[in-house]
Amino acid sequence: MLNEHMHGGTMGGVEELYKEVILDHFKSPKNKGTLASFNVKTEGTNPLCGDEVVLTAQVDGTRLLDIRVSGHGCAISQASASMMTELVKEKPVDDIKKLAALFKKMLGVDEQSSIPGSLEDLGDAVALEGVKKYPVRIKCALLPWITLLQALDERAKAG
Numbered sequence: 001m002l003n004e005h006m007h008g009g010t011m012g013g014v015e016e017l018y019k020e021v022i023l024d025h026f027k028s029p030k031n032k033g034t035l036a037s038f039n040v041k042t043e044g045t046n047p048l049c050g051d052e053v054v055l056t057a058q059v060d061g062t063r064l065l066d067i068r069v070s071g072h073g074c075a076i077s078q079a080s081a082s083m084m085t086e087l088v089k090e091k092p093v094d095d096i097k098k099l100a101a102l103f104k105k106m107l108g109v110d111e112q113s114s115i116p117g118s119l120e121d122l123g124d125a126v127a128l129e130g131v132k133k134y135p136v137r138i139k140c141a142l143l144p145w146i147t148l149l150q151a152l153d154e155r156a157k158a159g
Ligand code: ZN
Pocket: 046, 049, 050, 051, 073, 074, 075, 076, 077, 140
């Protein structure tokens, strides 16, 4: 699986992005799989790259109690999902939305100066900052976050 993605045609020219921390998360993803008990499930795809993430979460209204992500795709998308789960697990939904905004800002998307917090708040996910130089790759890094925001919205609507 790793070899397939490392040497795949879609990986050309971005080897320098594959920092050790990204590869660590790709090879040994955190919170991988499907929760036995969950109240929201969302799926996100990035057709440009073939990335897919399937996210299950248990949200009690104001707090994300637990999360698992399964899926497949390039190292950036899968590592980003792993890094994200570490950051958001057991966090209040409001804090997660701030982290998502901060992550987007880091990648040059939604650059609002009013977003509080520093990049240090993003933990291992700061390793993905270099991705902003590669517009096609930004969608890979954002995929898990967009899928999570969708899950939180669906959960909020469900009440
Ligand atoms: Zn990708």
